[in-house]
Amino acid sequence: MKFKGVDFWPHHIRLPIMQFRFVASGISVAIAVLAAALLMTKGLNFGIDFKGGSLFEVRQTSGPLDIAKLRDKLGGLGLGDVQIQGLDIPGEALIRVELQKSEPGDKAEKAQQAVEQKVRGALGDGFEFRRTEIVGPAVSGELKEAGIIAVLCAVVGILFYIWFRFEWQFGVAAILALVHDITITLGVFALIGLDFGLSEVAALLTLAGYSINDTVVVFDRIRENLRRYKKMPLVELMNQSINETLSRTVVTSGTTFVAVLALYVFGTEVIRGFSFAMLFGILIGTWSSIFVATPFLLWIGVKRDWSGEPTAAAAAAKARP
Secondary structure, three states, X not given: OOOOOOOOOOOOOOOOHHHHHHHHHHHHHHHHHHHHHHHHHOOOEXXXXXXXXXXXXXXXXXXXXXXXXXXHHHHOOOOOOEEEEEOOOOOEEEEEEOOOOOOOOOOHHHHHHHHHHHHHHHHHHHEEEEEEEEEOHHHHHHHHHHHHXXXXXXXXXXXHHHHXXXXXXXXXHHHHHHHHHHHHHHHHHHHHOOEEOHHXXXXXXXXXXXXXXXXXXXXXXXXXXXHHOOOOOHHHHHHHHHHHHHHHHHHHHHHHHHHHXXXXXXXXXXXXXXXXXXXXXXXXXXXXXXXXXXXXXXXXXOOOOOOOOOOHHHHHHHHOX
């Protein structure tokens, strides 16, 4: 017996998506501007990777964890800013210690190693160190520079890929939608104050690839319909193209969201920032593929004869003496 899949999507329905392009794009641009303002004023809460310092994930081996008592123990060590965060798992906590100033001629890494010894001594044998990260100022600066270069290279590479596959109008519209996605995601990180480190940069790069994949599917259908419907108004053509790919966009985004949600709920603190960035990125990337990328393409302008096939009017004009 052959099992047939269930198709629950109402393919006969044509939603008037492009009719709401002004409202949807206006909301998106306003949120992106607000996110950019948050990034410039509040900024990102850079983690140990980019700021330097020490991070310890500890677990108390016996009894409940008392965060206040833990702060008292570490507050008197003279280590500067010490942040303690309780985790979802009972008895576990994250301890962050700011980058220590080193004496002239001494290595900063040696000062950070001394921090680990002090923390271990203050906590005693009742705590198990499950994770230890120590990043010096030179390494953190290199990591920050490498992260910025990675994101910029990804954006430029995507621009040239879309430009090569379609036309420059498609490439510009796709990059504008991608910048919209990344800016809003970073703005949410700045608003909430979540740690932003290398894993979150990896999430942004993954988000860029995922978002552009959805956008390419819509653009590819627009290209096919431009060849198929020579006289259909562009607004109607683009609305039909979005509707024809809407089931694929929603179902793919939904299944991916469920998978990443499981990582966020059941995963450890190490991947919590990555999972959150992916969850929010899937939502905003799906929104931009439907309501942002195509309206931007319409406003930039796309040629009806972009494929190089001459229209009847152009051929007749060319044949005239």
